[in-house]
Amino acid sequence: MEALVNKIIPFSSVDGPGNRTAVFLQGCNFNCLYCHNPETIQLCRACGVCVEKCPTGALRLQGGQVKYDPSVCVLCDACIKSCPHSASPRVRRMAPQQVMEEVARNQPFIRGITISGGECTRQRDFLLELLLLARQAGLNTLLDSNGSYDFSADAELMAVADGVMLDVKAWDSVQHQRVTGRDNAAVLANLFWLAQAGKLEEVRTVVVPELFDAEQTVREVCRVIAPYIPLRNTRYKIICYRPFGVRQEYRGLTPPSAEQLAQLCQLAQSCGVPNAVVV
Amino acid sequence: MRPISMETVEEKRREILATIQDRTASHEQKVTYLARHAENFLTVIDEPKELDELMRCPQEQRCICNLFEGDAPYRPRYICPDYPKFLRQGSGFLQLGAPQDLWEALNNLLILYHNVPSITNYPVYIGDLDTLLEPYVANVDDETAKKALRLFFVQVDRTILDSFCHANVGPADTRAGRLIMEVEAELEDAVPNLTMRVSEDTPDDFVLAGIRCALRSAKPSFANDRMFRSELGDNYCIASCYNGLYKAGGSYTLCRLLLHGIAKRSANLEDFKKNQLPFVMDVMARYMDARIRFLVEESGFFESNFLAREGLIQRENFTAMFGMVGLAECVNTLLEKEGREGRFGHSAEADALGVEIMEQIAAFNQAHQAPYCEATGGHYLLHAQVGIDSDKGSSPGTRIPIGEEPAELVDHLKNINLFHKYFPSGTGDIFPVDLTVHKNPKFVLDVIRGSFQLDIRYLSFYSSDSDVVRVTGYLVKRSEMEKLAAGQNVRQNTTGLGLGASTNCKALNRRVR
Numbered sequence: 192m193e194a195l196v197n198k199i200i201p202f203s204s205v206d207g208p209g210n211r212t213a214v215f216l217q218g219c220n221f222n223c224l225y226c227h228n229p230e231t232i233q234l235c236r237a238c239g240v241c242v243e244k245c246p247t248g249a250l251r252l253q254g255g256q257v258k259y260d261p262s263v264c265v266l267c268d269a270c271i272k273s274c275p276h277s278a279s280p281r282v283r284r285m286a287p288q289q290v291m292e293e294v295a296r297n298q299p300f301i302r303g304i305t306i307s308g309g310e311c312t313r314q315r316d317f318l319l320e321l322l323l324l325a326r327q328a329g330l331n332t333l334l335d336s337n338g339s340y341d342f343s344a345d346a347e348l349m350a351v352a353d354g355v356m357l358d359v360k361a362w363d364s365v366q367h368q369r370v371t372g373r374d375n376a377a378v379l380a381n382l383f384w385l386a387q388a389g390k391l392e393e394v395r396t397v398v399v400p401e402l403f404d405a406e407q408t409v410r411e412v413c414r415v416i417a418p419y420i421p422l423r424n425t426r427y428k429i430i431c432y433r434p435f436g437v438r439q440e441y442r443g444l445t446p447p448s449a450e451q452l453a454q455l456c457q458l459a460q461s462c463g464v465p466n467a468v469v470v
Numbered sequence: 471m472r473p474i475s476m477e478t479v480e481e482k483r484r485e486i487l488a489t490i491q492d493r494t495a496s497h498e499q500k501v502t503y504l505a506r507h508a509e510n511f512l513t514v515i516d517e518p519k520e521l522d523e524l525m526r527c528p529q530e531q532r533c534i535c536n537l538f539e540g541d542a543p544y545r546p547r548y549i550c551p552d553y554p555k556f557l558r559q560g561s562g563f564l565q566l567g568a569p570q571d572l573w574e575a576l577n578n579l580l581i582l583y584h585n586v587p588s589i590t591n592y593p594v595y596i597g598d599l600d601t602l603l604e605p606y607v608a609n610v611d612d613e614t615a616k617k618a619l620r621l622f623f624v625q626v627d628r629t630i631l632d633s634f635c636h637a638n639v640g641p642a643d644t645r646a647g648r649l650i651m652e653v654e655a656e657l658e659d660a661v662p663n664l665t666m667r668v669s670e671d672t673p674d675d676f677v678l679a680g681i682r683c684a685l686r687s688a689k690p691s692f693a694n695d696r697m698f699r700s701e702l703g704d705n706y707c708i709a710s711c712y713n714g715l716y717k718a719g720g721s722y723t724l725c726r727l728l729l730h731g732i733a734k735r736s737a738n739l740e741d742f743k744k745n746q747l748p749f750v751m752d753v754m755a756r757y758m759d760a761r762i763r764f765l766v767e768e769s770g771f772f773e774s775n776f777l778a779r780e781g782l783i784q785r786e787n788f789t790a791m792f793g794m795v796g797l798a799e800c801v802n803t804l805l806e807k808e809g810r811e812g813r814f815g816h817s818a819e820a821d822a823l824g825v826e827i828m829e830q831i832a833a834f835n836q837a838h839q840a841p842y843c844e845a846t847g848g849h850y851l852l853h854a855q856v857g858i859d860s861d862k863g864s865s866p867g868t869r870i871p872i873g874e875e876p877a878e879l880v881d882h883l884k885n886i887n888l889f890h891k892y893f894p895s896g897t898g899d900i901f902p903v904d905l906t907v908h909k910n911p912k913f914v915l916d917v918i919r920g921s922f923q924l925d926i927r928y929l930s931f932y933s934s935d936s937d938v939v940r941v942t943g944y945l946v947k948r949s950e951m952e953k954l955a956a957g958q959n960v961r962q963n964t965t966g967l968g969l970g971a972s973t974n975c976k977a978l979n980r981r982v983r
Contacts, residue, residue, distance in 0.1 A: 201878050201879070201880045202878065202879050202880055202913075202917075202983075204903075204904070204906055204907050204910045204913035205906055205910070208910065208912050209910070209912035209913055209915065209916045210912070210913045210916035210917055210920075296880065297880050298920070299919070299920040299923045299924070300880060300883060300916060300917055300920035300921070301916060301920070302912075302916050468909050470906060470909055
């Protein structure tokens with residue numbers, strides 16, 4: 192079984208505690224306006240737009256597919272910037288063992304792996320096998336998820352995942368739909384279930400003042416998870432919206448002030464989530 | 471003593487006048503330079519006759535460098551006094567008894583520091599401050615202890631005028647060690663340099679206290695205690711930039727092979743390995759032998775200096791450092807001469823040639839009988855020298871040139887892992903880290919722990935936006951370099967070295983991790 196892998200970052204300081212290899216899978220069932228890596232959302236449709244834009248000839252259209260030659264690529268990102276479909280031609284089709292071989296190169300410098308995306312649970316069987324392999328190699332395993340997948344119904348996956356880092360975009364359903372195109376009932380159900388199961392590693396909320404009420408989100412999230420903090424010291428990461436990587440049409444959104452972010456962080460701490468940080 | 475010509479005398483007179491008229495040198499700096507001018511009037515060392523062509527020649531052709539040590543050594547380059555003994559017995563020469571409390575201990579140490587010579591006349595090792603001070607902080611509350619430590623460190627920074635001055639903490643977790651980390655993070659001063667020795671038994675929490683301090687003040691660096699202990703035993707310390715030496719001892723001298731220069735004078739790889747490198751190593755070893763013989767047999771240092779007379783150093787604990795720089799450029803030049811592909815740090819073939827050269831240097835050193843180095847089996851210790859401000863086209867030790875670092879830190883670390891094992895008397899690599907790491911100091915912890923399971927010896931980190939930065943091995947404040955660049959006097963000698971290194975060697979342009 193194989194999965195579509197957008198990229199593998201050997202050392203990451205921002206995808207969970209310590210140093211971790213971050214594996215980004217391709218494809219997401221949300222379409223967040225402010226997505227910082229929109230090239231991970233869709234699958235390539237072989238339209239060929241990027242082939243024209245590539246300055247080094249690393250891409251060519253062959254047999255109805257875009258072929259990518261990493262040996263001449265200079266990682267200028269002209270392809271993903273020009274993609275009209277929020278996809279990437281640099282996606283690799285890889286088996287769990289292949290991914291694990293690349294991860295193992297980074298040992299003993301890493302403590303774990305984080306599978307992100309896209310939405311990693313979209314390729315669930317692959318995910319299960321990769322986490323098993325990572326566990327066997329002595330690595331800690333975390334998932335970064337948009338919360339659309341019902342974790343409570345997948346005991347097999349939960350048995351090999353040390354924790355989930357859950358994005359909670361907005362508490363309010365209407366606002367959530369406006370931001371992501373989807374309702375958030377499943378996300379909030381996961382928030383509760385993961386917290387009470389001791390599997391909630393981190394909650395992440397990107398603060399975009401024009402899109403939703405971050406104060407409400409932080410307050411309500413903390414109300415749900417605070418009782419379970421003694422079980423697991425879940426981190427609440429308050430993330431500043433930055434325009435980098437965001438699609439052109441949504442790049443005009445205003446980042447929050449440092450003061451607003453600090454206030455949200457204090458709010459989380461005063462609501463029983465001491466491990467709150469601004470990034 | 472050999473005679474010198476009137477022409478040389480006139481030249482030296484001009485240099486002396488230039489020192490006296492130097493508007494950017496402070497008074498203390500001028501006194502140091504003037505003493506060096508005086509020393510260099512002498513020609514008392516029994517130098518190998520081939521030395522001039524390799525060392526006293528135009529910079530592009532140079533193959534040996536004595537790091538301005540001077541031509542009549544009258545004190546060892548690096549001295550690492552036995553501070554525990556000093557605190558136990560006091561000093562007759564300094565008229566000090568054994569301290570009874572924290573105040574007396576800190577005061578006595580400051581007095582001794584003023585009397586520990588080195589190549590720069592400032593102490594390069596000021597003790598394992600955590601274990602030294604642990605008994606004295608026992609009866610003092612945290613705030614009082616920190617106040618005392620703060621005054622002590624400010625005094626050290628303002629009066630020890632270069633950042634080759636080095637304190638050690640760890641590998642054991644102590645209250646004094648933690649207080650030192652807190653105070654040093656607050657002060658953000660360049661002096662002293664600081665190393666935390668880390669072993670498997672050092673608790674994560676203590677290492678993290680060190681990392682948090684390093685993200686503020688670019689120190690401590692982290693030393694692989696297991697490696698140093700397996701090579702030097704339990705009585706080692708880290709002095710000057712990152713040099714593993716014996717306590718109650720030190721290093722007589724440090725000279726360095728300029729490997730890039732040796733590669734340039736070689737016709738090809740075979741000529742380098744068969745003729746040029748062996749020739750230059752032989753001349754440098756004999757030059758170091760001669761320097762040591764003068765220092766030990768003729769200067770009278772070990773008979774007259776109170777540190778030796780009072781047992782705070784023992785001649786038998788000294789060794790010397792056989793240094794090298796520019797392995798990367800050496801490998802690249804030799805590959806070019808061979809018409810072969812590959813660059814150091816980027817190809818397995820280039821790295822393998824680097825290892826081959828290091829093996830040859832290590833084998834030479836193991837075969838050479840060095841005088842008065844019984845502490846290290848009658849041999850010198852190899853040293854990956856950090857470079858000096860005038861080095862152009864030559865990277866420190868075995869480092870990958872700045873600007874050519876591999877895109878991924880893991881690839882950089884794998885290169886480093888090939889080379890650190892050759893250098894018990896010191897090597898190290900430096901990584902500026904991005905601000906996001908402040909929120910995740912365990913990232914740095916994992917890199918250190920992983921590295922120290924392997925053969926990586928010594929790592930330094932600093933935050934890409936901090937004022938105190940590590941230039942090559944020593945620390946400087948960016949704000950002080952700006953003052954010096956504007957023509958003002960600055961306190962510390964190393965600020966000038968840092969300014970030179972950042973212009974000539976791009977020392978502040980490392981890839982941020």
